[in-house]
Amino acid sequence: MPLQQHWLMKSEPDVFGLDDLQRGGTTWWDGVRNYQARNFMRDNMQVGDAVLFYHSNAKPSGVAGLARISAAATPDASSWNPDSEYFDPKSSPQAPRWWHVQVAYVSHFKRLVPLAELRDIPELADMALLNRSRLSIQPVSPAHYDIICQLGQC
């Protein structure tokens, strides 16, 4: 297991953007209801891992800045709260189906790196972001992370 891993996490800025994370300092990444994304959080993320914070459904969509994992996965209590929009009747405190990690603000890029720009870089062609459009949490290789960081003048 490498000391520090790298991830990309998507959020809609109209709902919760990097500005919101900066304001609060940290947040629990709740509401993820995709098994692959859950598995990354629950099984692979470690405190200190670096996160590219991606704005989806935005104008333009792209990588807005950096965050880091500040607490390892715990059960997502919204999953058994009937009043939550994320409620899942198959999840319970005794058998949690969904998990979340805590994410801390690090920095805004000096410039947002738009998706269209990432698509134009041959070295990034096999990024999950560009090929698995529906996956909201995904691992990023150190090389890809460095390229994107430089594009954002981090």
Added chain:
DNA sequence: GCCAACGTTGGC
């Protein structure tokens, strides 16, 4: 707002 991609559900 449209719609393609694709993950999930449920009948069989």
Added chain:
DNA sequence: GCCAACGTTGGC
């Protein structure tokens, strides 16, 4: 276990 129907994501 297959696969059609359905719902959601997310770019444009």
